[in-house]
Every structure is written in structure tokens, then in C-alpha cells.
Amino acid sequence: MxxxxxxxxxxxxxxxxxxxxxxxxxxxxxxxxxxxxxxxxxxxxxxxxxxxxxxxxxxxxxxxxxxxxxxxxxxxxxxxxxxxxxxxxxxxxxxxxxxxxxxGPPASVLELTGNKITAREEAVKAGVPVIPGTGECPADFSVLQDELGDIGYPLIVKPAGGGGGIGMVIARNDNDLQRALSSSPEMAKKYFGVSSVYIEKYIEKPRHIEFQILADTKGNVVHLGERECSIQRFHSKVIEEAPSTALSVELREQMGTAAVNLARSIGYVGAGTIEFIFSEGRYYFLEVNARIQVEHAVTEMTTGIDLVKEQINIATGLDLSVKQEDIKHYGWAIECRVNAEDPLRNFMPSPGKISGYRSPGGVGIRVDSGVHQGYDIPDCYHPMISKLVAWGIDRNEAIKRMRRALSEYIIVGVDTNLTLHKAIMENPRFVSGDLDTDFIAREVSLLADMQKVKERDKPAQIRMSRIFEELS
Structure with missing residues (x-):
């Protein structure tokens, strides 16, 4: 051990x-x-x-x-x-x-999953649906047009070694595509060390749904259900929840089985996610994230399984502690990523000293944080402050608990995206479960709603700032 x-x-x-x-x-x-x-x-x-x-x-x-x-x-x-x-x-x-x-997974698996072209090829071999597209783009544009066939615009050019939306370019006509094929490889080389790019059909307003998997060294693989990760900004997740409002029991079983089959076929070991794009009742393979995820807490809250402990036990050579039929799901969990950034100024990072800090609590609330009062948030890393998770017996209760927890969260000294989370939790589309990856970009009322939240909270923020000043 x-x-x-x-x-x-x-x-x-x-x-x-x-x-x-x-x-x-x-x-x-x-x-x-x-x-x-x-x-x-x-x-x-x-x-x-x-x-x-x-x-x-x-x-x-x-x-x-x-x-x-x-x-x-x-x-x-x-x-x-x-x-x-x-x-x-x-x-x-x-x-x-x-x-x-x-x-974590062995190097051979990390090499395979780290290249989105080879991961896509493995998904095809495993019988997992993929978005129509290409392998590595040929240099000759006429050859590429033949390879694309009748897929049609819009298309999206993606770096093979990419992540976080870097180097991804949407093309809606031939001119767009030619420009994208000039800029995307350069960006891919700069950030990921590999200039290879590929093309997929661009699906408008999809949902992003991922399945949590665990796999041991003996070939046992299970999934722990899905997480909805559609609330994003700049292709980066902001709010996650489990389960998803989009999936029927039958679809959940299909996608979970597809995730397990792909993980088993590539010899996966450890914790990870198989990620899908979901649109109009159909799902398509997106990528494999071969690590613990930021949002793993929502799965832990709905299954009671400690994913990090499972990672450690798998690494020691132990069998999985659960079989697929043992995994049960209870209630609903929602996670808000709390960042030191200003959503009213295009999510500009807000490094600096946290002069006052008090996290929320109570029934069904979990806060995974790395900060404390007096801590200086550096300007050289991602400005995450914490992950705030609310659990409820159903989605309605989880949303109400999240609203309550957000109202309790006190962070003084830096700008945060708490105003965004509060506005989203009160947004009718979000409450109804009508989600997609363009939700933040397209929901025109959010800006005004955040301004209202900021004005509403301003007196309390001033009072708390004075209290913390007196204490210091």
C-alpha cells in the first residue's frame, strides 16, 4: 500500500x-x-x-x-x-x-487520448457515434473539399492536441475555412507543440454532456452517470450539474454503455470522462479527459463515491470497489465555479488580496476551496477561488439551495463571478433546463440581470467590507 x-x-x-x-x-x-x-x-x-x-x-x-x-x-x-x-x-x-x-492512466493511453484525431479514430472503432468530419487536414484545399464531401457549412477547425477552445475557428464559407486553416495550425503549434488540425461539422447550440468512468488494472470499467456541462464561457465550463435534464433513461444507458466500451477498448485505467456533444436527441463523441475533472464533486454528491480515493486504490492495483449494478444515484447536484474575475468586464481576471472571506454552509452545501482570508490570488494561474456545490432531492431544491448558498458567500477585496451565478440561478431558461453551450453568450438578459444583482448586493458588500476592515 x-x-x-x-x-x-x-x-x-x-x-x-x-x-x-x-x-x-x-x-x-x-x-x-x-x-x-x-x-x-x-x-x-x-x-x-x-x-x-x-x-x-x-x-x-x-x-x-x-x-x-x-x-x-x-x-x-x-x-x-x-x-x-x-x-x-x-x-x-x-x-x-x-x-x-x-x-492516472498509463503513458500509452495519455498519448492516444491527448491527440483528438487518434481519440476520434478509437471512438469510431468502438462503435461510438462521431460528428461528421475529417482526419488530419491535408495541405491541398481541393483535396480537403473532396474529403469533406457533402458535410456542408458551418464547420469548425480544431487543433489535434488542443483544449479549452484555443485555436478553434468556426467557418461558414470557403473563405472562412481557408483563413481558419492558416491561423489554427499556427495557434496549435504555439500552445500545444503540434500543428495538426482536423475539421468537424459545427453543431449550433449543442449541449455538452460527459460520463464519469472508473477503470481498474484488471479490465473492470464502470460509469457513474452523466454530468451536464453546457453553461460555458469561451469554451470553459462555468456551471455543471448531475444528472442532465436532457437524457431519458434509455439514452442515459446508451451513452453510459458507449463510454464504458470506449474506455475498455483503449485500455483506460483510473478516473476520467468520456465527453459528448448532444443535439436534437443525438449524441456524438467529443473527447476523452484522462484525469480527475474539476466538476467531479457533483458525481460524488449524487453517488456517494469518493472518486479520488478510487483513483488511489486503482493505482495500488486494487479492484474497483463497485460494480455497475451497485452504483445508485440520489437527488441532484449543481456546481458553480467561483473565479476571481469580473463577468461585467468580459471576465477580466481580478488577482489581488482577499481582505474578507466567509464561505456558505448548511444542509446540502459543499465548498472545495483553496483560499483563505488574507490570501493573495496570483496573476499567473487560473483565478479559481472555489467550487460551490449544492445538493437537493431534485433539481428544484438544488437550485434553491444554490441561491441560498450564493447569497451567503462573502468575498471582499477582489471581483468575482458570483453575480453571474446568482443571475443564472434566477434565469427562467436555466430553471427550466433549457441549456446549451452558447447560453451565456446568447442570453441577452444576463448582462442587465447581473447589473441588478450587483446593485442589490452593494449595501451588504459595503457593510461586510467595513466589518472586515475593523477586524483587520
Missing amino acids: ISKILVANRGEIAVRVMRACRELGINTVAVYSEADKDAFFTCYADEAFLLGPAPATLSYLNMDKIIEIAKASGAEAIHPGYGFLSENPAFSRACEKAGIVFI
């Missing part, structure tokens, strides 16, 4: 992993950059070691330094969390070479 784990990440996910370790009786090692020297996760861990300067390339992406610290501290395993090195096959391979357990 593993007795010590190094957590190669920061913020709320580092704390989340360490909590699971503490319950399992496993000691933890934190690694941190100079920007995070006073962060909560460095205090929560049993040991903490400085990685280097603030830039991620010199700290959280420094594979050699992380492995060096793991060996020096006696850590037998490394949990990468999400982001940074979590889906890097070179890091997985380096851990294996150093005799350290990488808590």
Missing part, C-alpha cells in the same frame, strides 16, 4: 486530494511555487517543498524537480490533479522510470 503521496498541483484540487489521503491514512507532500508560499494547501500537507519561481514552466511543469522532490521525500506516488502535468505522457513515463506510481 502507498504510505506517502506527492500532490503535483495547487489550490483547491491539491487540498481535495490531500483530504482523501488523510482519510486513507496516507501522508502527503505539497510542492509549491514562490507565488503560493502562503497558500492553504502548503499548510494542509504533512510536508511542503518549494519548486521554484511563479511561472508554471519553472514550477508546476518542472517534471525533473517534482520527481526529485518525490524521491527525496520518500513519496511512493504522485497525484497530478487536473491541468499542468495531469495528462502529460512524458511525465507519466518519467514517474515510471523513477519507480514512482503515477496516479
Whole structure:
């Protein structure tokens, strides 16, 4: 059994992993950059070691330094969390070479899933529906037009190694497509190191639905149901929930089976998600996320299964603790990602000192946070403050609890997207379950609604600011 784990990440996910370790009786090692020297996760861990300067390339992406610290501290395993090195096959391979357990899929799987063209090909082999499109784009435009056949516009050009919407370009005619084929490969090379791009039919206003999977080293694979992740901004998720309002019992079973079949066919090991685009009653493979997800908490709240503990147990060689027929779903859970950013100014990041902080609580509320009062949010990483999760017996109760929790959440000193979450929770379309990935961009009332929320909350914010000033 593993007795010590190094957590190669920061913020709320580092704390989340360490909590699971503490319950399992496993000691933890934190690694941190100079920007995070006073962060909560460095205090929560049993040991903490400085990685280097603030830039991620010199700290959280420094594979050699992380492995060096793991060996020096006696850590037998490394949990990468999400982001940074979590889906890097070179890091997985380096851990294996150093005799350290990488808590995640093997390098061979990470290489396959990290390239969206090969992942798409594997989905086809596994019989999972895919969006009509191409493999790697040929250089000759006339050849490409022949390959596209009668798919028709609009189309979307995507980097093969991409993520987060970077390098994705929508084309609605030949001129758009030719421009996209000039810009997208350059962007892909800059951000992902690989210039390969491919094309798919662009589906207008789809829903984004993912299935959580667990797979052990013995070939056992299960799914834990779906999460609806359609509320996004700039292709980045903002609100997630489980289950989805869009799926019938039959569709849920079909998509869950497809997810399990694909995971089994590629030899997946660990926790991950098979992601789908859903439109007009049909689903299509989108990608594999080969790591723990930011939004894993909503699945934990509706199944009672600790996904991080399962990751650790799988990494030690244990069988899955559950079979498919054992997995039951209870109630509804919604997660709001709370970020230090101003949604009224095009989501401009708002780094700085949190001068006042009080998180919500009560029945059915969970807060996964990496901050505290007096903490300085750095300007060099994603500005996530916390994940706020509300559970209810049904969606209506979950929404009401989320509204209550949002009203209790006090964050003074930095701008946050709490106003956006409050506005969405009161939005009639959201409440009815009418969701799509363009919801925030197209819902014209949101801007005015956020302004109203801001004015409504202003007196309370002023009072709380004065209270925290007096306390300090």
C-alpha cells in the first residue's frame, strides 16, 4: 500500500486530494511555487517543498524537480490533479522510470487520448457515434473539399492536441475555412507543440454532456452517470450539474454503455470522462479527459463515491470497489465555479488580496476551496477561488439551495463571478433546463440581470467590507 503521496498541483484540487489521503491514512507532500508560499494547501500537507519561481514552466511543469522532490521525500506516488502535468505522457513515463506510481492512466493511453484525431479514430472503432468530419487536414484545399464531401457549412477547425477552445475557428464559407486553416495550425503549434488540425461539422447550440468512468488494472470499467456541462464561457465550463435534464433513461444507458466500451477498448485505467456533444436527441463523441475533472464533486454528491480515493486504490492495483449494478444515484447536484474575475468586464481576471472571506454552509452545501482570508490570488494561474456545490432531492431544491448558498458567500477585496451565478440561478431558461453551450453568450438578459444583482448586493458588500476592515 502507498504510505506517502506527492500532490503535483495547487489550490483547491491539491487540498481535495490531500483530504482523501488523510482519510486513507496516507501522508502527503505539497510542492509549491514562490507565488503560493502562503497558500492553504502548503499548510494542509504533512510536508511542503518549494519548486521554484511563479511561472508554471519553472514550477508546476518542472517534471525533473517534482520527481526529485518525490524521491527525496520518500513519496511512493504522485497525484497530478487536473491541468499542468495531469495528462502529460512524458511525465507519466518519467514517474515510471523513477519507480514512482503515477496516479492516472498509463503513458500509452495519455498519448492516444491527448491527440483528438487518434481519440476520434478509437471512438469510431468502438462503435461510438462521431460528428461528421475529417482526419488530419491535408495541405491541398481541393483535396480537403473532396474529403469533406457533402458535410456542408458551418464547420469548425480544431487543433489535434488542443483544449479549452484555443485555436478553434468556426467557418461558414470557403473563405472562412481557408483563413481558419492558416491561423489554427499556427495557434496549435504555439500552445500545444503540434500543428495538426482536423475539421468537424459545427453543431449550433449543442449541449455538452460527459460520463464519469472508473477503470481498474484488471479490465473492470464502470460509469457513474452523466454530468451536464453546457453553461460555458469561451469554451470553459462555468456551471455543471448531475444528472442532465436532457437524457431519458434509455439514452442515459446508451451513452453510459458507449463510454464504458470506449474506455475498455483503449485500455483506460483510473478516473476520467468520456465527453459528448448532444443535439436534437443525438449524441456524438467529443473527447476523452484522462484525469480527475474539476466538476467531479457533483458525481460524488449524487453517488456517494469518493472518486479520488478510487483513483488511489486503482493505482495500488486494487479492484474497483463497485460494480455497475451497485452504483445508485440520489437527488441532484449543481456546481458553480467561483473565479476571481469580473463577468461585467468580459471576465477580466481580478488577482489581488482577499481582505474578507466567509464561505456558505448548511444542509446540502459543499465548498472545495483553496483560499483563505488574507490570501493573495496570483496573476499567473487560473483565478479559481472555489467550487460551490449544492445538493437537493431534485433539481428544484438544488437550485434553491444554490441561491441560498450564493447569497451567503462573502468575498471582499477582489471581483468575482458570483453575480453571474446568482443571475443564472434566477434565469427562467436555466430553471427550466433549457441549456446549451452558447447560453451565456446568447442570453441577452444576463448582462442587465447581473447589473441588478450587483446593485442589490452593494449595501451588504459595503457593510461586510467595513466589518472586515475593523477586524483587520
